[in-house]
Amino acid sequence: MDYRESVLELIGNTPMVKLRKVVPRGVSDIFVKAEYLNPSGSLKDRIALEMIRDAEARGDLKPGYTIIEASTGNTGTALSFVGTQLGYKVEIYMPEGMTPERIRIMESYGAKVHQVKLEGSIEGSVAGAEVEIDTRVKCLEVERSTPRTWWARQFSNPSNTKAHIKTGREILEQLDGKVDAFVASIGVGGTLYGVAKALRERLPDALIVGAEPASAQYPLSEGYTRVPGTGDDVCGGIIEEMLNSGMVDRVEKVGNREAIAMSDRLVREEGLFCGISSGANVHLAVEVARQLGPGRNVVTVLPDHRDRYLSEKKYTT
Numbered sequence: 001m002d003y004r005e006s007v008l009e010l011i012g013n014t015p016m017v018k019l020r021k022v023v024p025r026g027v028s029d030i031f032v033k034a035e036y037l038n039p040s041g042s043l044k045d046r047i048a049l050e051m052i053r054d055a056e057a058r059g060d061l062k063p064g065y066t067i068i069e070a071s072t073g074n075t076g077t078a079l080s081f082v083g084t085q086l087g088y089k090v091e092i093y094m095p096e097g098m099t100p101e102r103i104r105i106m107e108s109y110g111a112k113v114h115q116v117k118l119e120g121s122i123e124g125s126v127a128g129a130e131v132e133i134d135t136r137v138k139c140l141e142v143e144r145s146t147p148r149t150w151w152a153r154q155f156s157n158p159s160n161t162k163a164h165i166k167t168g169r170e171i172l173e174q175l176d177g178k179v180d181a182f183v184a185s186i187g188v189g190g191t192l193y194g195v196a197k198a199l200r201e202r203l204p205d206a207l208i209v210g211a212e213p214a215s216a217q218y219p220l221s222e223g224y225t226r227v228p229g230t231g232d233d234v235c236g237g238i239i240e241e242m243l244n245s246g247m248v249d250r251v252e253k254v255g256n257r258e259a260i261a262m263s264d265r266l267v268r269e270e271g272l273f274c275g276i277s278s279g280a281n282v283h284l285a286v287e288v289a290r291q292l293g294p295g296r297n298v299v300t301v302l303p304d305h306r307d308r309y310l311s312e313k314k315y316t317t
């Protein structure tokens, strides 16, 4: 017999695919880890499970508790999936104006979704970081006023990085340790930082490159700026920790158009049904592959599934 005891055992151990069509001749090989094949459709399944299990072990999260989080999509979806599977109530605070399918996916898992009206939003911007400030402030209020509530706090929760150290170890195993560079977009920073930590343990010279815009909220706005890493309750500390660590060699901006165009090519030419940040990652991976030249291996991740962007008008270029 070949089966899993629980759907939660399907989290992680995602397949690695070598790109064939979107990579120009005469550059490094590019490998993508298909994180969109995690059960709820993104790499955030890994951190949801890790954050919940660690909080249970510490005694911060107990039966009967409600899990809360501020999220524009993937972390909320992952917590809705993992949290309800483990018997918790889940309530997600989302900024108004996100695609309806994201809300429906979370509700399908049994979560309650609160749409938060944005007070201090930046005009014309739905680029993740800023719009999530209001929802995180809401989570702080709820956590302080409601007993038996646990706020996952992905922005400053060390279990986030810890989960992605495992992602990094999977990458090393899948490629027999032959990794010359790793590229990933930065949302909260957990993927880039966690994978970088795992790679640098074995490969101190591996090149680590971050991509902006990071969290790939869609449509991506021009001039996207990251969440300031102030390290406080609301704004989180992973990015600050990451930048101070020297673990990341450089961070490069990827334009919206390039990210969308490459994500379209990944779907049409490679058959990889991934989201927009996957396009940003691969676009930058191609640049790095050009710089490094043939005979090297550049690795990146495809963070999420395209299903959550389908109602977007600008879904194709």
Ligand SMILES: Cc1ncc(COP(=O)(O)O)c(C=O)c1O
Residues within 6 Å of the ligand: 073, 074, 075, 185, 186, 187, 188, 189, 190, 191, 192, 214, 215, 216, 275, 277, 278, 303, 304
């Ligand atoms: C679609 C998408 N791509 C990339 C990322 C970046 O991942 P991380 O938060 O680990 O930096 C996120 C999360 O913020 C995301 O939702």
